[in-house]
Amino acid sequence: MKFHDTFGDFVLFLCIHVAYADGLLHPAEEHVIIETISKLFPQEGNPKKKFDDAEIDYKKFDKSNLDEFILLSFRNFNHVTFAQRYKIYTDMYDIVNADGKVHEAEKKAMNALKQIIDLGAHDLLGSAKS
Numbered sequence: 001m002k003f004h005d006t007f008g009d010f011v012l013f014l015c016i017h018v019a020y021a022d023g024l025l026h027p028a029e030e031h032v033i034i035e036t037i038s039k040l041f042p043q044e045g046n047p048k049k050k051f052d053d054a055e056i057d058y059k060k061f062d063k064s065n066l067d068e069f070i071l072l073s074f075r076n077f078n079h080v081t082f083a084q085r086y087k088i089y090t091d092m093y094d095i096v097n098a099d100g101k102v103h104e105a106e107k108k109a110m111n112a113l114k115q116i117i118d119l120g121a122h123d124l125l126g127s128a129k130s
Contacts, residue, residue, distance in 0.1 A: 003072070003073055003076045004073065007080055008040040008041055010073050011040060011091075012033070012036070012037060012040065012051075012054045013054065013057075013058060014070070014088060014092060014113065015091070015092065015095055016051075016054055016055055016058040017058065017070075017109065018092045018096055018109050018110065018113070019033060019096075021096070021105045021106045021109035022103035022105045022106050023105065025055075026098065028098040028099045028100075029096075029098045029099055031098065032094055032095050032098045033095060034047045034048060034051050036091055036095075067116065070112075070113070070116050071116045074116060082117075085117045086117060088113075089113060089117055096109075
């Protein structure tokens with residue numbers, strides 16, 4: 001299981017994952033993701049190309065252990081605060097709402113992501129007590 005090189009790349013992966021949760025990528029969702037890329041990667045000269053490359057990588061990704069991969073990725077980026085993790089959740093919420101409707105599959109993906117973020121917070125609290 002290969003992790004992303006940067007936390008920004010991982011967040012982009014999550015953006016695409018949530019957008020595709022209902023099986024389709026709506027143009028409004030793509031637009032929100034490209035805006036997010038501009039914030040995550042301000043030095044990126046071509047956010048659309050960055051999106052296209054990340055989308056290709058996402059489509060090739062073996063999703064059989066996706067939740068585990070996401071949890072382990074959050075643990076891999078253990079320097080990320082809970083506030084940053086929760087910001088990711090709110091960004092994902094903007095993506096699933098971009099097309100004006102939230103499908104049941106998108107709700108499930110968001111709930112799974114929230115649960116993983118909450119588990120990550122538990123990990124952070126546990127390590128702070130040690």
